[in-house]
Amino acid sequence: MSDRWERALELMPGGVNSPVRAFQGVGGRPPFVSSARGPYLRTVEGEELVDFIASWGAIILGHAHPDVVAAVVDAAARGTSYGVPTLGEVEYAEQIAGMLPHVEMLRMVNSGTEATMSAARLARGATGREVILKFEGCYHGHGDAFLVKAGSGAATLGEPDSPGVPGGTAATTRIARFNDLDSAAAALAPGDVAAVVVEPVAGNMGVVPPEPGFLEGLRSLTDRHGTLLIFDEVMTGFRVGPGGAAGRYGVTPDLTTLGKVVAGGTPAAVYGGRRDLVSRMAPTGPIYQAGTLAGNPLAVAAGIATLRRIERDPGLYDRLEAMGAETEERLGAALRRHGIDGTVQRVGSMFTVFFGPKVVRSWDDAVTVDRDRFARFFHAALRRGVLLPPSPFEALFLTDAHGDVLDGALGALESAIGDAA
Numbered sequence: 001m002s003d004r005w006e007r008a009l010e011l012m013p014g015g016v017n018s019p020v021r022a023f024q025g026v027g028g029r030p031p032f033v034s035s036a037r038g039p040y041l042r043t044v045e046g047e048e049l050v051d052f053i054a055s056w057g058a059i060i061l062g063h064a065h066p067d068v069v070a071a072v073v074d075a076a077a078r079g080t081s082y083g084v085p086t087l088g089e090v091e092y093a094e095q096i097a098g099m100l101p102h103v104e105m106l107r108m109v110n111s112g113t114e115a116t117m118s119a120a121r122l123a124r125g126a127t128g129r130e131v132i133l134k135f136e137g138c139y140h141g142h143g144d145a146f147l148v149k150a151g152s153g154a155a156t157l158g159e160p161d162s163p164g165v166p167g168g169t170a171a172t173t174r175i176a177r178f179n180d181l182d183s184a185a186a187a188l189a190p191g192d193v194a195a196v197v198v199e200p201v202a203g204n205m206g207v208v209p210p211e212p213g214f215l216e217g218l219r220s221l222t223d224r225h226g227t228l229l230i231f232d233e234v235m236t237g238f239r240v241g242p243g244g245a246a247g248r249y250g251v252t253p254d255l256t257t258l259g260k261v262v263a264g265g266t267p268a269a270v271y272g273g274r275r276d277l278v279s280r281m282a283p284t285g286p287i288y289q290a291g292t293l294a295g296n297p298l299a300v301a302a303g304i305a306t307l308r309r310i311e312r313d314p315g316l317y318d319r320l321e322a323m324g325a326e327t328e329e330r331l332g333a334a335l336r337r338h339g340i341d342g343t344v345q346r347v348g349s350m351f352t353v354f355f356g357p358k359v360v361r362s363w364d365d366a367v368t369v370d371r372d373r374f375a376r377f378f379h380a381a382l383r384r385g386v387l388l389p390p391s392p393f394e395a396l397f398l399t400d401a402h403g404d405v406l407d408g409a410l411g412a413l414e415s416a417i418g419d420a421a
């Protein structure tokens with residue numbers, strides 16, 4: 001297959017369609033995948049890998065879940081796109097709004113990037129202000145306004161900020177420190193901030209949970225300054241619980257962005273929130289945003305099938321939580337056993353093994369990780385048949401299909417930690 005990889009490198013930057021897939025953070029070249037089922041990816045060489053990438057969190061039921069496959073196949077047979085309303089879109093919107101009561105009205109888009117860009121435009125249009133406040137190390141897609149100190153992807157490549165973002169746009173993005181309310185208060189003080197956008201559980205600098213009071217503090221600060229609060233739940237939505245991070249921590253944002261799990265591994269995403277805000281989008285309001293493939297019937301079918309399954313299986317998040325707890329405990333114990341400084345940080349079924357820092361509260365801590373040790377850990381895991389995200393600044397994800405393979409996979413990761421010592 002090396003000739004295929006050469007061809008990929010000739011035709012696509014880094015051989016890939018999203019930078020972190022290229023293994024530049026760990027060395028070597030990625031496998032080509034031919035299929036996936038349950039917790040496994042199968043490579044074109046026929047090797048089965050236990051998958052902790054899970055499409056960067058989009059897969060929660062396991063790969064090729066029968067409900068999702070059946071829904072997509074059925075939808076495809078009825079046509080792949082119409083550009084005319086469907087009943088499925090109404091059903092999908094009802095499903096999402098039913099599970100997330102603070103999402104009173106919503107719009108479907110095609111990627112998490114589009115969801116956050118659109119939410120920012122809505123916030124700016126609704127408040128008449130231009131500044132967006134984000135937190136260092138949080139990633140909100142590759143929209144110009146967000147590509148400033150944006151965590152994993154750029155950091156893996158050693159490019160903290162991207163050329164091509166106009167200076168004027170970057171100037172409307174203000175930065176604060178995650179888990180640091182004082183820095184947020186200072187950034188909000190001028191009274192010119194349209195919205196604070198935050199990953200309520202940071203997942204794109206590795207998993208960094210919000211400290212008690214952080215999200216509540218953002219809520220009261222934004223209220224005080226007439227600023228909107230946007231929870232970017234593209235990663236956490238339907239991942240850390242059926243109500244996402246808003247439900248888990250009991251803090252209600254004005255606007256929410258969803259992606260990944262919401263579309264069951266198909267290319268779709270959502271933004272939504274307060275009706276008085278979202279109704280200001282065209283055609284009921286003046287703020288423009290549109291999409292040829294938005295509300296695509298294949299994505300809607302996959303999304304409905306996934307969310308229904310989640311809603312009808314009350315034990316799902318308990319199983320994910322139990323698997324997560326076992327993972328955290330065993331890998332944390334392995335670090336201590338091998339005398340390696342580091343920590344395992346986790347919320348629900350998303351976690352990161354940090355080599356180096358004893359605790360990671362913000363990007364300042366995350367950036368101190370031992371990248372070489374992570375690369376050794378990564379390759380030792382891969383040799384043992386376990387695929388991890390190829391960067392020290394990413395979250396690993398469990399799916400409901402990991403149950404049967406978890407013990408063996410954790411054994412492999414414990415050994416890999418030993419190899420990295």
Ligand SMILES: *Cc1c(COP(=O)(O)O)cnc(C)c1O
Nearest residue numbers: 111112113139140141232234235
């Ligand atoms: C993945 C992600 C995005 C971007 O979504 P894409 O579908 O990759 O454009 C935005 N925000 C967060 C929190 C994410 O994890």
